[in-house]
Amino acid sequence: MKRLLLLFLSMMKIGLFTFGGGYAMIPLLENEFVSKRGWIGDEEFFDMVAVAESTPGPIAVNMATYVGYRVGGVVGAILGTVGIVVPSFAVIFLISLVFRRFIAVAWVAAAFRGIRIAVVFLIFSAAWRLFKRLPKKPFPLTVFSLVTAAATVLSLLAVRFSSVWFILIGVGLGLAAYLFALLPRNRRGEGDK
Amino acid sequence: MILLRLFLTFLKIGSVAFGGGYVMIPLMRDECLTNGWLTEAELLDFIAVSESTPGPIAVNMATFVGSSQAGILGALVATLGVVLPSFCVILLVAAALRQLLRYRGVRAVLSGVRPVVVALILSTALTMFLSLTFGVGKIGDAPVFSLPGLSLFVFLCAIALLWRRLRRRPISPIFLILFSGLAGIVLFR
Structure with missing residues (x-):
């Protein structure tokens, strides 16, 4: 019981003090639950990060659910997730109440015209960071170039084609490439582990 | 029924993100523009606020969009929607599929999804860049070139690069946002 309360409070603390989302949270979670409390082993923590990165959803939430489950089962998972979400929910909700009036002020509107440029820059740099981690092999690079071109052109033509479809196409292509490599006549070409 | 729409939309976003x-x-941009919930400029403002406040960007964005459409209930259902899929998947993995990443089928799916995800983010950045600095939202729009916008963008690239060289770690997004806010007041007043 005390452990669950501690879990909830730790998650709230981490949720309140990390700016910049998921990746900023990983060292804090590590410090709190691996180094300080020893509730989770080192190696297991790295596995958790890998799973959190490879499943859908925000990495921070995935980590909180996983850590919570390991500490206190399903109840722990719920407490961990709620704990990490509550602080940002409260902060953003309060901001959203006043935001429209705030942005109507002339100098604030001018500031946000500058800030939008910074946001576009941040999105570019996120794309660059993720791109550097892609394996530089023909298959991922081809998929990457085709989807970038298709998504940009469709958007400029004002054709509505949800990004969800592109992701599902990615799922299909990944599976197709895998099955293709399994075909008997390609078996010899299957070098990767 | 706006609450149900919000919940289902964010459930969909949460399941494929x-x-x-x-x-x-990119996912929220599609949905918010298609549903007419936000304009491109509002979306960028919301992203800026989500970046500069604590917590995961996805959760912040969901709360923000939900609240702007339907108050506190909207914020609740949107946040619940975006969190629920990952909660269920992780619970399943933690309880039963600890070896999930060792399955070759799972790795194959991820190998197809990863390049798509990077491409979607890049393409969103490109279209947002075109509409902000050249005023081109779609083909056929008469270009309205914004010199202050473009110079600010080039300047941000320069300080980010310089910072990386000198400090050997990426520059803080909050610093960039604050700096551009000040620059915006000077350039656009």
Whole structure:
């Protein structure tokens, strides 16, 4: 019981003090639950990060659910997730109440015209960071170039084609490439582990 | 029924958002523009606020969009929607599929999804860049070139690069946002 309360409070603390989302949270979670409390082993923590990165959803939430489950089962998972979400929910909700009036002020509107440029820059740099981690092999690079071109052109033509479809196409292509490599006549070409 | 629409939309976004916060941006852009919930400029403002406040960007964006459409209930259902899929998947993995990443089928799916995700983020950045600095939202729009916008963008690239060289770690996004806010007041007043 005390452990669950501690879990909830730790998650709230981490949720309140990390700016910049998921990746900023990983060292804090590590410090709190691996180094300080020893509730989770080192190696297991790295596995958790890998799973959190490879499943859908925000990495921070995935980590909180996983850590919570390991500490206190399903109840722990719920407490961990709620704990990490509550602080940002409260902060953003309060901001959203006043935001429209705030942005109507002339100098604030001018500031946000500058800030939008910074946001576009941040999105570019996120794309660059993720791109550097892609394996530089023909298959991922081809998929990457085709989807970038298709998504940009469709958007400029004002054709509505949800990004969800592109992701599902990615799922299909990944599976197709895998099955293709399994075909008997390609078996010899299957070098990767 | 706006609450149900919000919940289902964010449930859909939460289920396919592989790779964390930034993937949410192309997904939310599609949904918010299609549903007429936000304009491109409002979306960028919301992203800026989500970046500069604590917590995961995806959760912040969901709360923000939900609240702007339907108050506190909207914020609740949107946040619940975006969190629920990952909660269920992780619970399943933690309880039963600890070896999930060792399955070759799972790795194959991820190998197809990852490049798509990077491409979507890049393409969103490109279209947003075109509409902000050249005023081109779609083909056929008469270009309205914004010199202050473009110079600010080039300047941000320069300080980010310089910072990386000198400090050997990426520059803080909050610093960039604050700096551009000040620059905006000077350039656009």
